[in-house]
Amino acid sequence: MNPATEITATEPAWWTGAVVYQVYPRSFADSNGDGIGDLGGIISKLDHLEELGVDVVWLSPIYSSPQHDNGYDISDYRRIDPTFGTLEQFDELLKGVHSRGMKLVMDLVVNHTSSEHPWFIESASSTDNPKRDWYWWRDAREGFEAGEKGAEPSNWGSAFSGPSWTLDPATNQYYLHLFAPEQPDLNWENLEVRSAVYEMMNWWLDRGVDGFRMDVINFISKDPALPDGPVPPGKLWGDGSQYYVSGPRIHDYLQEMHREVFDDRDAELITVGEMPGVTIDEAKLFTDPARREVDMVFQFEHVGLDHGPGGKWDYKGLDLRDLKTSWNRWQKGLARTGWNSLYLNNHDQPRLVSRFGNDGVFRYESATCWAALLHLHRGTPYVYQGEEIGMTNAPFETVGDFRDIESINHFYEATGPLGHEPGEVLRNLRIMSRDNARTPVQWTAGEQAGFTSGTPWIGVNPNYPLVNADTDRAAEKSVFRFYQQLIELRHRDETVRLGEFAMLAEDHPTLYAFTRTGAGGSLLVIGNVSGAALSLPEDESLADSARKGTLVLGNYDGEPAADLRPWEVRILRLT
Structure with a gap:
C-alpha cells in the first residue's frame, strides 16, 4: 500500500468514495443456454453496472473447480472453469470493465483448495511426499483406531455439518477441512505454500486485475496443536474457532503477503479481507494503513444478530436496537484508524428485503430505506447482484429445491441425528439459506426471467414477472434509480x-x-x-x-x- 493512499493523508484513498458490486457468476446471466451463468453473460450486462454507477466489480470464484461448493473449492487457480468460459473471455471481460472506468476484483480462496487440486493429490499420495506438509494431516486420536467413532484428531465441527476431519484410507491419516471434505485446508505454516499462493496472486495482478476479496482469510493461521474445542449445546461437534479465527501468525502472514504481492504495485489496487469472528480491535490492526495488511474487512457481527441460541438455523428475527448498537460500535471503533466494509447482502446471506424489510406491499420502500441507511454510513458500500432491483427470498418448498451444500447437509443432520421436525427445519432454511441469494438474477418478465434460454441450475423465483430489472427501471418507484442516486451522492x-x-x-x-x-x-x-x-x-x-x-x-x-x-x-x- 502506497502511503499516498492512506485515508488520513491529504488525498484519501480512492476506495473511500467507491461502491463495489458483487457478481455471483453462476446466477448472474447465462449466454449459452446451459442454465448456468457465465463470463459471456457478465459481459452482456456491463452496461447495466456502468449505468448503476458502481466503481468496482467483484467476481465470486470462476476458477477450475469440481463445484462442490459452487467454485469455492478450487482445483486450478490459473484456469477458468469451462462452466464459465475461457481465459480469453476473462480478458475480454477485464477489458470491458476497464473501458467503462470500473475495476475488477477477483475472489481469493486460499484457506483451502479442492481435494482435486494437484497439490492435494500429491499431498495425499504418501506420508513422505514432499507436499505432505502442504495440508494438515494427523493420526487418529490416541487410544483409537483410525476410522473408529471418535477417532478424529480433534473434535472440531465443519462449517457444513459433520466433523472437520476426514480419513484418507490410503495413508491411514486424517486431513483437516473447516468446510466440506472436498475442501482440505492449506497449511500456511509451510513457506512453500505461502510462496505458491503469492506467485499465483502476482500472476493475476500481472494480467490486469485490480485486487482481491480474500475468502475467510483470517482462518489461515491455526494453532498447530489443533486442540479440542467446547461442544455448544445441541451440537454434535466442538467449536474450534478459538484456535483458527485470527490465529497466532495471521498478521505475519498478511504483512508478508503485502510485501511479496502488493508493495511495489499501483496504489489503485484494493484488498478486502473476509473475516468471520473478527473483533473491532483486530479489525483496526488488519486495516491500519501503517501496518500494510488489507484495506478493509468484512465483519459478521451484524448479520448474526437475528440468530437464536442455536445459531444461524435458529432464527429469532432482528431487534433494530441490537443493529444500531453493533454498527455504532464499528463506526466509532474504526473512525480514526482503519476502514469499514458496508454490506447487508452477499452470496452467503438471505435477501435483505425479505430478512430485515417487507417483501410484500412495502418492498420498494423497505429496500430503499435499508439501502440509504447502509450507504450513508462511513465505509465502502457493497451491492450484491439483484439487490439494486429489490429481489426477494425464494419460496423453497422441499429440500430438493435447494442446491447449497450447507443447507442440504444441515437439513439431513437436523432431521436425522438431532431429531428435529422436518417442517420446522425447512421453515428456517427458507429464511436463512444461502440459496436465497443464489437464485438467478431477474432481468425481464420473460421466460426464466431472461436469465437463460435453457433450464436454470436453480429455480428462478416465481415472482419474476413483477420483480425484474426491466420492470423496475421503467417503474415510477424504481429501486435501481434510488441506488443510482445513492452512489452518485457518495461520489460527489x-x-x-x-x-x-x-x-x-x-x-x-x-x-x-x-x-x-x-x-x-x-x-x-x-x-x-x-x-x-x-x-x-x-x-x-x-x-x-x-x-x-x-x-x-x-x-x-x-x-x-x-x-x-x-x-x-x-x-x-x-x-
Whole structure:
C-alpha cells in the first residue's frame, strides 16, 4: 500500500468514495443456454453496472473447480472453469470493465483448495511426499483406531455439518477441512505454500486485475496443536474457532503477503479481507494503513444478530436496537484508524428485503430505506447482484429445491441425528439459506426471467414477472434509480465519504437516525424501520433538525410529511 493512499493523508484513498458490486457468476446471466451463468453473460450486462454507477466489480470464484461448493473449492487457480468460459473471455471481460472506468476484483480462496487440486493429490499420495506438509494431516486420536467413532484428531465441527476431519484410507491419516471434505485446508505454516499462493496472486495482478476479496482469510493461521474445542449445546461437534479465527501468525502472514504481492504495485489496487469472528480491535490492526495488511474487512457481527441460541438455523428475527448498537460500535471503533466494509447482502446471506424489510406491499420502500441507511454510513458500500432491483427470498418448498451444500447437509443432520421436525427445519432454511441469494438474477418478465434460454441450475423465483430489472427501471418507484442516486451522492459528497458519524436515538425500537459531519457540511439521516407511521421524538433535537433540514434524497415523493411514513427514509442537509 502506497502511503499516498492512506485515508488520513491529504488525498484519501480512492476506495473511500467507491461502491463495489458483487457478481455471483453462476446466477448472474447465462449466454449459452446451459442454465448456468457465465463470463459471456457478465459481459452482456456491463452496461447495466456502468449505468448503476458502481466503481468496482467483484467476481465470486470462476476458477477450475469440481463445484462442490459452487467454485469455492478450487482445483486450478490459473484456469477458468469451462462452466464459465475461457481465459480469453476473462480478458475480454477485464477489458470491458476497464473501458467503462470500473475495476475488477477477483475472489481469493486460499484457506483451502479442492481435494482435486494437484497439490492435494500429491499431498495425499504418501506420508513422505514432499507436499505432505502442504495440508494438515494427523493420526487418529490416541487410544483409537483410525476410522473408529471418535477417532478424529480433534473434535472440531465443519462449517457444513459433520466433523472437520476426514480419513484418507490410503495413508491411514486424517486431513483437516473447516468446510466440506472436498475442501482440505492449506497449511500456511509451510513457506512453500505461502510462496505458491503469492506467485499465483502476482500472476493475476500481472494480467490486469485490480485486487482481491480474500475468502475467510483470517482462518489461515491455526494453532498447530489443533486442540479440542467446547461442544455448544445441541451440537454434535466442538467449536474450534478459538484456535483458527485470527490465529497466532495471521498478521505475519498478511504483512508478508503485502510485501511479496502488493508493495511495489499501483496504489489503485484494493484488498478486502473476509473475516468471520473478527473483533473491532483486530479489525483496526488488519486495516491500519501503517501496518500494510488489507484495506478493509468484512465483519459478521451484524448479520448474526437475528440468530437464536442455536445459531444461524435458529432464527429469532432482528431487534433494530441490537443493529444500531453493533454498527455504532464499528463506526466509532474504526473512525480514526482503519476502514469499514458496508454490506447487508452477499452470496452467503438471505435477501435483505425479505430478512430485515417487507417483501410484500412495502418492498420498494423497505429496500430503499435499508439501502440509504447502509450507504450513508462511513465505509465502502457493497451491492450484491439483484439487490439494486429489490429481489426477494425464494419460496423453497422441499429440500430438493435447494442446491447449497450447507443447507442440504444441515437439513439431513437436523432431521436425522438431532431429531428435529422436518417442517420446522425447512421453515428456517427458507429464511436463512444461502440459496436465497443464489437464485438467478431477474432481468425481464420473460421466460426464466431472461436469465437463460435453457433450464436454470436453480429455480428462478416465481415472482419474476413483477420483480425484474426491466420492470423496475421503467417503474415510477424504481429501486435501481434510488441506488443510482445513492452512489452518485457518495461520489460527489465529501461528508458521505469521510464525515464523522454520530448515532441518534439509539434506544428507539423503529427509528434509525444518525448524522454525518465533515468538510462538506452536516447530514441527518432518519429512517422508519417499520410498516407503521412514526412520529419523531419531540424531546430530542433531531425532530427540530428534521423539520429544518433540506431534503437531499428520500424514498417518498412530494413534500416530507410531519411523520415518517412506513419504511420512509430521508437524507437531509443541515444548515
